[in-house]
Amino acid sequence: MTRNNDPNLRLRAQHHDLQRMVDRLRVIAAAPEGILLPHRLHYLLESEVGALSGSLRAHLAIEERDGYMDILNQEAPELSNEIALRRKEHDVLRQHMTELAQMGYGDGNIDVYRLAILEMLDLITDHEAEESLLLDRYTDSRDTV
Ligand SMILES: [Fe+2]
Ligand SMILES: [Fe+2]
Numbered sequence: 001m002t003r004n005n006d007p008n009l010r011l012r013a014q015h016h017d018l019q020r021m022v023d024r025l026r027v028i029a030a031a032p033e034g035i036l037l038p039h040r041l042h043y044l045l046e047s048e049v050g051a052l053s054g055s056l057r058a059h060l061a062i063e064e065r066d067g068y069m070d071i072l073n074q075e076a077p078e079l080s081n082e083i084a085l086r087r088k089e090h091d092v093l094r095q096h097m098t099e100l101a102q103m104g105y106g107d108g109n110i111d112v113y114r115l116a117i118l119e120m121l122d123l124i125t126d127h128e129a130e131e132s133l134l135l136d137r138y139t140d141s142r143d144t145v
Contacts (some may be wrong), residue, residue: 006142007068008135014059015128021052022121029117038110046104049117053097056124060090068135076138086134091125097122 025048036044063069069087072079072139100120103113 005071006139007071008139011063011067011135013133014062018052018055018059018124019128021048021055024048025052025117026121026132027112029121042104042110042113045110045113045117049097049100049104053101056093056097060093063131072134072138076141079125079134079138082130082134086127087129089123089130093120093123093127095122096123 025045028044030046031041035041064087069083072083097120100116103116
């Protein structure tokens, strides 16, 4: 495999962009009470959750389709257990995004919504951090071949 085909390099920009969206939403969701009128805050949170959901779902699909999972499974079978764990986390992330979307469109408590968003953001950050470590291990192992 040439370095240009290294999935780690190809996914790095996507991970960076996704993390920027996560950081922005975290700041909004954790903003002190009173910074925005409640209905403005709710609207902003819903629209940012919608944008993140679209980007995240597209990102997960790319990773599963031709991003890295098949490549690593073929070229680094010693990482297959970890790859399977990351794949399962994708389903958990999709389920949480669906639940968040349903919650946002209701007239529920804004603080419950904010907490659910922050929990979701932690899940995304944890997943991406584990994934980056996995991809780094793969890249490092290829560099030493
Ligand atoms: Fe992933
Ligand atoms: Fe990822």
